[in-house]
Amino acid sequence: MTATADQLDATFTALADPTRRAMVARLARADATVNELAEPFDMSLPAISKHLKVLERCGLISRTRQAQFRPCHLEREALDSALDWIEQNRRIWTQRFDKLDEHLRNLHNPLDHDTGETP
Amino acid sequence: MTATADQLDATFTALADPTRRAMVARLARADATVNELAEPFDMSLPAISKHLKVLERCGLISRTRQAQFRPCHLEREALDSALDWIEQNRRIWTQRFDKLDEHLRNLHNPLDHDTGETP
Secondary structure: OOOOHHHHHHHHHHHOOHHHHHHHHHHHHOOEOHHHHHOOOOOOHHHHHHHHHHHHHOOOEEEOOOOOOOOEEEOHHHHHHHHHHHHHHHHHHHHHHHHHHHHHHHHHOHHHOOOOOOO | OOOOHHHHHHHHHHHOOHHHHHHHHHHHHOOEOHHHHHOOOOOOHHHHHHHHHHHHHOOOEEEOOOOOOOOEEEOHHHHHHHHHHHHHHHHHHHHHHHHHHHHHHHHHOHHHOOOOOOO
């Protein structure tokens, strides 16, 4: 699945906050209730809830409807889309410098590089 | 190098915009001047310049001072830090479900799993 620009905007916006990143890191280890997620933060429940809504809206987390517990669950797809986008551009960047390296090596050691031309 | 929370905030914020992502993708392929970067966008140069400042502030790009050309260059470190953060949490998430899979397999095929107990 290729994420739309809007989805990537929302996912990167969600990850651009230390509280939300801490929540994602917590949920990577195990599902958690809102109270469990709120525990490490000196923050009101409405503020916590606001962060969770940002994470939910971009699809990074989902919430089941188990009575009052409603555990939050990290969804892999949104994380994967953000990762794919960065990885792809980093690969292009790396390939470019690998080619430059190869070119520089050939300039320094022209005999290593068989051009097929007669000298 | 581990990025600070502030650096990650700034990098993810920079990536949370389609124009800035397009600029990063363009610069992954080759360095480019501000005019070259502006070309695909129906946007004023001050608006382009504002986006570049966001990318520069978080360290995603750097600009050399070659007279009026000032080519922009994509810096790998900031991209790597964002990638590392996502990859690390995705790995934790994946390991957790690999363990769950193994546990479920052992439940279904208890003979495959030598518990050391007598039946």
